[in-house]
Amino acid sequence: MDPLTSLRDAEPRPFWLDDPRRPQAAPALVGATTCDLLVVGGGYTGLWTALLAKERDPSADVVLIEADEAGGAASGRNGGFCESSLTHGLRNGLQRWPREIDLLERLGRENLQAIEDAVLRHGIDCDWERTGSIVVATEPYQLAGLAEEAEAAARHGGEPVLLDGAAVRREIDSPTFLGGLWNKDDVAMVNPARLAWGLKSACLALGVRVHEHTPATSLAEHGAVVGVRTPYGRITARRVALATNAHPSLVRRHRPYTVPVYDYALMTEPLTRAQLASVGWTRRQGFADSANQFHYVRLSADNRVLWGGYDAVYRYGGRVRAEHDRRPETFATLARHFFTTFPQLEGVRFTHSWGGAIDMSTRFCVFFDTSHHGKVSYAAGFTGLGVGASRFGAQVMLDLLAAERTERTGLRMVRSKPLPFPPEPVRSAGIGITRWSLARADRSQGRRNLWLRGLDRFGLGFDS
Numbered sequence: 355m356d357p358l359t360s361l362r363d364a365e366p367r368p369f370w371l372d373d374p375r376r377p378q379a380a381p382a383l384v385g386a387t388t389c390d391l392l393v394v395g396g397g398y399t400g401l402w403t404a405l406l407a408k409e410r411d412p413s414a415d416v417v418l419i420e421a422d423e424a425g426g427a428a429s430g431r432n433g434g435f436c437e438s439s440l441t442h443g444l445r446n447g448l449q450r451w452p453r454e455i456d457l458l459e460r461l462g463r464e465n466l467q468a469i470e471d472a473v474l475r476h477g478i479d480c481d482w483e484r485t486g487s488i489v490v491a492t493e494p495y496q497l498a499g500l501a502e503e504a505e506a507a508a509r510h511g512g513e514p515v516l517l518d519g520a521a522v523r524r525e526i527d528s529p530t531f532l533g534g535l536w537n538k539d540d541v542a543m544v545n546p547a548r549l550a551w552g553l554k555s556a557c558l559a560l561g562v563r564v565h566e567h568t569p570a571t572s573l574a575e576h577g578a579v580v581g582v583r584t585p586y587g588r589i590t591a592r593r594v595a596l597a598t599n600a601h602p603s604l605v606r607r608h609r610p611y612t613v614p615v616y617d618y619a620l621m622t623e624p625l626t627r628a629q630l631a632s633v634g635w636t637r638r639q640g641f642a643d644s645a646n647q648f649h650y651v652r653l654s655a656d657n658r659v660l661w662g663g664y665d666a667v668y669r670y671g672g673r674v675r676a677e678h679d680r681r682p683e684t685f686a687t688l689a690r691h692f693f694t695t696f697p698q699l700e701g702v703r704f705t706h707s708w709g710g711a712i713d714m715s716t717r718f719c720v721f722f723d724t725s726h727h728g729k730v731s732y733a734a735g736f737t738g739l740g741v742g743a744s745r746f747g748a749q750v751m752l753d754l755l756a757a758e759r760t761e762r763t764g765l766r767m768v769r770s771k772p773l774p775f776p777p778e779p780v781r782s783a784g785i786g787i788t789r790w791s792l793a794r795a796d797r798s799q800g801r802r803n804l805w806l807r808g809l810d811r812f813g814l815g816f817d818s
Contacts, residue, residue: 357689360703361620366680368431369621369658369706370547377551379423380558383565383587389417391755392582392589394570394604395597396420397429398740399733401553402748403595405472408560410752416562417589419582421569421601425550428600428740431710433619433650433662435487435640436549436741438466438540441767442718443739444507450717450813451767458767459510463540465746470542476559478552481545481655486538487640490522492530495799496644500535513538526641527634528695536639543640543652546741573604575726593755595748596732599713599740601674605725605732610774612735613781614674614711618684619662620692621654621706625699630657632698646792649691658705661692666712668785671778679709712738716814717772720747724754731755735772773814 365372391407391414393400404418420426440462441447447455473482491497500516507514515536517525522534558564565584572583573594582589582604596604600614625633640652642663649663665684669675685707693700715721715735720743723732731754733747740747746762753763762768775781791805802810 357693358686360689360693361685361707362703364620364685364704364707366707368547368708368710369654369660370434370545371426371430372706373547375548375551377554379566380564382567383419383584383589385586386588386590387417387563388590389415389563390592391416392580392591392594393418393597394582394594395599396422396424396550396554396564396566397427397597397599398550398553398744399599399747400595400597401429401550401557402745403597403751404557404562405553405560406745406748407752408557408562412560417591418557418562418564419568419570419584419589420564420566423566424554424564425547428710428712429550430547431619431708432546432738432741433640433652433660434544434546434741435650435652435739436466436469436542436544437487437739438462438742439739440465440719440743440746442737444510444512445503446718448506451765454765454767456510457761458765459512461746461762462742463511466540466542466742469742469745472556473549473552476552476556478549478556480548480552481543483543483638484539485541485543485637485639486536487541487642488517488522488525488534488536490526490531490641490643491533492643492645493799494532497533499644499800500533504535507537512540523634525634525637525639527632527698529697530695534641541640543638544741545655549741570604573726573730575729580726580729592729594726594730595751595755596730597748597751599734599736600711603732603734605730607725608723608732608734610777611721611772612713612715613668613672613775613785615714616667616669616678616681616709617662617712617738618665618681618688618709619660619707620685620688620704622659622661622702623705625657625659625702629699629702633696645796647796649688649695659692659699659702661688664688664691666789668782670782672781674711678711680707681709684709712736713740714738715772716775719743719767721771722747722750722754722768723771728755728757773812
């Protein structure tokens with residue numbers, strides 16, 4: 355079957371959000387109100403911030419506003435990989451913060467367990483599965499990198515399992531898999547939209563006032579308080595936590611530190627028992643390949659295959675627009691790659707195709723800042739690994755707003771910021787050259803050209 359035929363009936367919307375259990379939107383804010391803490395943004399970062407704020411101080415008056423609906427942006431359309439890493443992987447953390455990597459790894463594992471505990475405590479129905487994940491090698495040169503990563507993980511508290519070609523294919527059968535590195539415990543699979551909706555429900559149950567379809571249009575300091583305007587109202591708050599991520603920050607000086615990069619995914623129809631048996635996959639791990647332009651793949655609760663990644667697309671000017679969620683050429687590429695990886699699934703059709711913006715930073719992981727004399731805190735730049743790290747980000751924002759010195763706020767990772775992206779047109783040109791160089795490296799046994807080596811030296815890059 356022509357791979358393009360498999361896309362014929364694909365709905366142009368995120369599978370996770372196409373759910374009859376999607377909750378009714380909370381009413382928009384109309385008029386003026388006051389609160390102790392205002393959270394701007396209803397994705398994971400904002401929802402965790404509001405929830406943790408109420409758990410820390412049940413008497414606090416917390417308001418959360420969201421321009422669309424909770425979980426409607428990146429939090430409801432990602433792959434659902436909830437990882438313990440706070441640094442976008444051990445390798446990135448070692449390169450940037452080698453002296454505190456053991457602490458970062460411990461905090462990350464504690465954070466993942468705390469998410470699992472919260473899911474159970476609040477009764478969040480989000481298909482949580484602590485399956486772990488496998489990084490697979492699809493080219494011989496990638497095997498050495500997996501072995502090095504296994505050694506590094508073992509030195510820093512991990513328990514990775516290095517798999518040869520036969521062993522990885524016993525887990526997930528593909529003729530393209532030559533080896534793998536299985537992280538058994540530090541990754542969970544989750545239905546991302548239902549996690550967001552569950553967090554929203556938990557916030558409401560604790561007394562958080564939630565207003566959806568309420569974008570923040572401006573922010574200004576007024577003595578001891580901060581005022582935030584919305585289309586139909588105004589909020590006066592003692593403290594404000596900004597969790598807008600890929601969308602432009604209300605604090606203009608923060609904007610150069612992130613760019614919105616579009617990521618795309620497909621979802622198949624449910625596999626039959628025979629189709630699933632042809633792949634194996636009895637332990638239901640997620641997996642990703644080792645290329646610079648990598649794919650991320652997992653099973654849904656009803657045995658669909660989510661197939662995403664590869665292309666990472668930046669649009670000139672960094673505009674976030676709904677029309678950018680559709681990119682037929684990327685969907686066609688993903689479909690071809692799917693059937694190359696799983697030829698035994700020929701005939702399977704895709705039911706959904708979608709995209710969405712990721713808040714990318716030059717260091718590939720979250721950074722923090724405060725403004726307005728400490729009354730406003732900010733976390734952004736998760737670069738695609740925010741499902742788990744967003745809870746940690748929420749904790750840091752609350753620590754900063756309380757002016758508390760904690761184990762978290764003492765981290766160099768928290769006290770430093772990434773290099774900003776240059777303005778246009780240099781930004782688009784640089785990202786374009788980097789994407790071309792990464793694709794070239796994937797075709798050249800991983801050899802990085804002078805441009806990529808220069809970016810590595812200065813701690814910059816572009817991640818697919």
